[in-house]
Amino acid sequence: MNQSPEQVVQAQLDAFNAHDVDALCRIYADDACQYQHPATLLARGTAAIRERFANRFAQSQPRARLLRRTVLGDTVIDHEYVFSGTTRVELMGLYEVKDGRIANASFVFGPTVQVRTATFDDLPAMEALIARSGIALSKGFYTDEQAAAVTRHVFGVDTQLLKDGTYFVIERDGTLLACGGWSKRATLFGADRMKADADPLLDPATQPGRIRAFFVDPSVPRQGLGTMLIGHCEAEAAQAGFTALEMAATMPGVPLYRSVGYQSVEEFEIDLPGSVKVPLARMRKAIA
Numbered sequence: 001m002n003q004s005p006e007q008v009v010q011a012q013l014d015a016f017n018a019h020d021v022d023a024l025c026r027i028y029a030d031d032a033c034q035y036q037h038p039a040t041l042l043a044r045g046t047a048a049i050r051e052r053f054a055n056r057f058a059q060s061q062p063r064a065r066l067l068r069r070t071v072l073g074d075t076v077i078d079h080e081y082v083f084s085g086t087t088r089v090e091l092m093g094l095y096e097v098k099d100g101r102i103a104n105a106s107f108v109f110g111p112t113v114q115v116r117t118a119t120f121d122d123l124p125a126m127e128a129l130i131a132r133s134g135i136a137l138s139k140g141f142y143t144d145e146q147a148a149a150v151t152r153h154v155f156g157v158d159t160q161l162l163k164d165g166t167y168f169v170i171e172r173d174g175t176l177l178a179c180g181g182w183s184k185r186a187t188l189f190g191a192d193r194m195k196a197d198a199d200p201l202l203d204p205a206t207q208p209g210r211i212r213a214f215f216v217d218p219s220v221p222r223q224g225l226g227t228m229l230i231g232h233c234e235a236e237a238a239q240a241g242f243t244a245l246e247m248a249a250t251m252p253g254v255p256l257y258r259s260v261g262y263q264s265v266e267e268f269e270i271d272l273p274g275s276v277k278v279p280l281a282r283m284r285k286a287i288a
């Protein structure tokens with residue numbers, strides 16, 4: 001018995017995420033068409049669809065995340081984010097299923113968000129985002145007093161990372177949505193105002209690099225932006241020869257870091273002005 005339209009489209013999503021071109025070609029009908037909505041033909045027939053997927057997977061390792069699925073008879077509409085390296089594209093895929101295979105697929109491409117290296121010109125926007133993020137996204141993890149103290153006294157940009165080219169932003173149409181970076185230097189956390197001394201370089205062969213100052217705008221939490229940034233930082237740090245990364249994670253940061261494989265190696269508190277104590281966790285991950 002044929003699979004339901006929903007099962008067919010789910011199988012297509014699974015095969016896409018497994019980068020399995022053969023499975024995708026079995027799921028699409030032999031004469032299937034792919035369009036960019038409304039009528040731009042992207043591929044017709046198995047050979048063209050095979051070539052399109054093979055090229056796509058040769059260029060990057062995309063991963064689609066389903067946001068919402070609507071099923072109406074033989075038609076299935078998926079709203080997705082597709083993450084590939086330093087970009088995330090939002091799209092709608094409309095699939096017509098006949099006899100257990102996809103007969104036609106039509107895609108509407110939405111906004112792209114992109115990681116790029118931060119510059120000194122980004123500083124005002126990053127500092128404003130960090131202040132918003134530190135207060136709003138600490139809720140449920142820190143008291144209001146702790147969130148205010150850590151945002152005021154600890155959070156912010158360490159401009160050494162801007163000089164080193166290891167701090168990044170994610171933007172959409174010129175609007176900053178997130179920032180974060182890694183460091184080849186000893187400082188574990190804190191903005192410029194916490195630094196007094198020179199910040200010595202670490203030895204990648206024997207010391208872990210740092211993950212530093214991750215912040216997502218409170219209007220776009222849980223959309224995979226933190227994960228995108230950390231993937232980019234890990235790739236860059238590995239390219240610089242580091243085999244492990246470490247950080248002082250805030251409590252709101254712990255679930256993100258844990259979800260991408262960091263483990264807590266020490267829990268400690270920092271004392272901030274006003275006798276406010278703020279718990280942090282030192283976390284670590286091997287990246288090679």
Ligand SMILES: CC(C)(COP(=O)(O)OP(=O)(O)OC[C@H]1O[C@@H](n2cnc3c(N)ncnc32)[C@H](O)[C@@H]1OP(=O)(O)O)[C@@H](O)C(=O)NCCC(=O)NCCS
Nearest residue numbers: 137215216221222223224225226227250252253255256259
């Ligand atoms: C920590 C922070 C950067 C996470 O960014 P984000 O873009 O929302 O994270 P992601 O969407 O990539 O989350 C990936 C996974 O982490 C976990 N996670 C992230 N935020 C979480 C939360 N508030 N509660 C529970 N789990 C959470 C989930 O497993 C999530 O996957 P899911 O949404 O599919 O369940 C963001 O919450 C933030 O800016 N916090 C305030 C500033 C801060 O404390 N930064 C950390 C400094 S060390």
